[in-house]
Amino acid sequence: MKKILLVITAITVLISCNKAGENEYIVTGTIKGIADGKTAILEVQDETGALKPVDTVKIEKEKFTFKGSAKEPEMYLLSIETVSDKLPFILENGDIEMTINKDSIGITKITGTYNNEELNSYKAKGMAIQKKMMKFQKDNTAKMNQAQQTKDTVVMNSLRKEYSKFQEEFITQSDAYVASHPKAFISALIIEGMFNQMAPDIDKIKKFYNGLDKEVKDTKHGKKIKKQLDELTKPVAAAVNVGVGSAAPDFSAPSPEGKTVSLKQSMGKVTVVDFWASWCKPCRAENPNMVALYKEFHAKGLNIVGVSLDEDAAKWKDAIAKDKLTWTHVSNLKNFEDPIATLYGIKLIPSTFILDASGKIVAKDLRGAELKAKVAELLK
Numbered sequence: 001m002k003k004i005l006l007v008i009t010a011i012t013v014l015i016s017c018n019k020a021g022e023n024e025y026i027v028t029g030t031i032k033g034i035a036d037g038k039t040a041i042l043e044v045q046d047e048t049g050a051l052k053p054v055d056t057v058k059i060e061k062e063k064f065t066f067k068g069s070a071k072e073p074e075m076y077l078l079s080i081e082t083v084s085d086k087l088p089f090i091l092e093n094g095d096i097e098m099t100i101n102k103d104s105i106g107i108t109k110i111t112g113t114y115n116n117e118e119l120n121s122y123k124a125k126g127m128a129i130q131k132k133m134m135k136f137q138k139d140n141t142a143k144m145n146q147a148q149q150t151k152d153t154v155v156m157n158s159l160r161k162e163y164s165k166f167q168e169e170f171i172t173q174s175d176a177y178v179a180s181h182p183k184a185f186i187s188a189l190i191i192e193g194m195f196n197q198m199a200p201d202i203d204k205i206k207k208f209y210n211g212l213d214k215e216v217k218d219t220k221h222g223k224k225i226k227k228q229l230d231e232l233t234k235p236v237a238a239a240v241n242v243g244v245g246s247a248a249p250d251f252s253a254p255s256p257e258g259k260t261v262s263l264k265q266s267m268g269k270v271t272v273v274d275f276w277a278s279w280c281k282p283c284r285a286e287n288p289n290m291v292a293l294y295k296e297f298h299a300k301g302l303n304i305v306g307v308s309l310d311e312d313a314a315k316w317k318d319a320i321a322k323d324k325l326t327w328t329h330v331s332n333l334k335n336f337e338d339p340i341a342t343l344y345g346i347k348l349i350p351s352t353f354i355l356d357a358s359g360k361i362v363a364k365d366l367r368g369a370e371l372k373a374k375v376a377e378l379l380k
Contacts, residue, residue: 020095027066027091031059031080031100038081040064042091044074051077069093072219073115073185080105090115090185118184125173133166175204183213188221195228201282202232202348232348242344244364248273248355251340253307253330256317264359266328269301270378272371273353275346277309277335278319283350287323289368293375294327300379301357303327309349311335354378 020026029040042055057064059080073092085105089098094113101108107127110116140159147155178187191208194200209217209225216222242249248271252262263273274290276283294304308331310316316331332338336346344353354363354374363374 020093023069023093025066025068025070025091025093025096027096027098029064029078029098029100030062031064031102032062033102034059034062034080034082036060040066040081041079042066043077043079043086044091074220075189088119090119092116092185114183115185118181119186122177122186125177126170129166129169129173133163136163136166175208178208179211182211183216185216185219185221187212188216188219188225191225192221195225200232202229203282205229206233242353242361244361246361248353248359248361249343251307251330251343253332253338253340256313256320256329261328261330263305266303266305267355267357267359268298268303269357270297270303270375271355271359272302272304272375273344273355274304274306275309275341275344275349275351276306277349278312278315279310280349284319284323286350286367287325289371291324291326293372296372297375297379298327302375302379305330307331307338307340308333309335309338309341309346 027042036059038059040057040059041053043051043053046052054076055066055068057066070091070093073090075088076091078087078089078098080100080102083102083105087098087100087105087108087110089096089110090113092113092115096110096112096116098108098110109120111120140162144156144159146152147159174190177184178190181187187208191205191212194205194208205225206229209222209229212222217226248263250262250264252260255261263271272290272293276287278284290304294302304327306320306325306327306329308316308329310319310331311333313331313333316329316333319325320329330340332340340346344351350367352365352367352371353361354366354371356362356378362378366374
């Protein structure tokens with residue numbers, strides 16, 4: 001009987017040695033072809049983005065183990081002495097296992113915890129798109145080089161348009177992932193990355209953030225998203241009062257033709273001052289609605305004054321032509337430092353101000369059906 005108890009005890013000890021506790025992580029790695037005594041290093045980014053080492057262990061018999069406790073999930077990098085690449089993974093409490101090929105560390109499959117399994121899945125889908133991108137580049141590099149040498153803009157623009165479809169596919173994949181994985185830590189990282197886009201879609205970011213589970217919202221990255229949303233949606237102090245009921249301040253700026261045009265001379269029975277830019281995807285997506293609105297109501301007294309926050313005159317003019325925006329346009333080509341944007345307290349675009357015949361602001365930031373209904377009401 002004693003022998004049986006001793007065997008059971010020994011088995012229990014062996015199992016417990018390889019099993020993480022409730023608030024503990026054990027990262028176990030196997031890497032073939034690495035000599036004993038080489039170092040495995042855990043690194044994390046600090047607030048400045050610089051990598052700092054947080055733990056090191058020696059590799060013995062092609063294996064290594066990290067142990068510790070994580071307050072919350074975080075993206076870490078594993079580096080191996082003499083191996084050039086680094087392996088990203090999510091450090092969280094639980095048993096994390098990885099089998100590494102030293103010659104292609106980036107494709108290592110990491111198992112054992114929910115968030116790392118999800119990271120594997122997300123990376124696999126991204127890799128599939130990346131392979132298509134690489135094939136496209138390989139198949140069309142010579143064609144692009146030839147077009148650049150002959151200045152064949154038709155071919156160059158066509159290839160760029162085709163290539164941009166892969167980038168759009170990445171965005172679609174990420175959006176779909178976040179929408180369907182509210183419990184995944186990587187969803188917070190994806191949402192956080194959306195702020196780095198040239199024209200972040202704040203409505204989309206807010207919707208995705210609101211859909212996250214509380215545990216994800218309570219992480220450092222979840223709190224950072226909330227802070228950025230609060231800052232971006234906080235009312236901005238304009239140079240003058242531009243609230244509903246106040247008189248819209250007059251302004252003047254160059255038109256695409258180089259003439260100085262003022263708001264006062266461009267007024268109609270109803271005027272929409274539309275702040276936008278060629279690089280702003282939500283603005284461009286809204287333009288078909290604005291075109292339809294203008295076609296329906298211009299003859300009845302609607303005018304639109306587009307104020308672009310572009311910096312590149314050619315891109316501004318090209319967007320006007322492509323989107324068929326036939327109304328008045330002005331721009332100082334100074335991005336958000338445009339004096340008109342400062343005058344009106346603009347921090348996000350698209351942004352609209354709806355004025356009545358006297359120049360009074362009667363509504364702000366309406367789009368689509370709401371904007372159409374307001375214009376129709378004012379022109380009765």
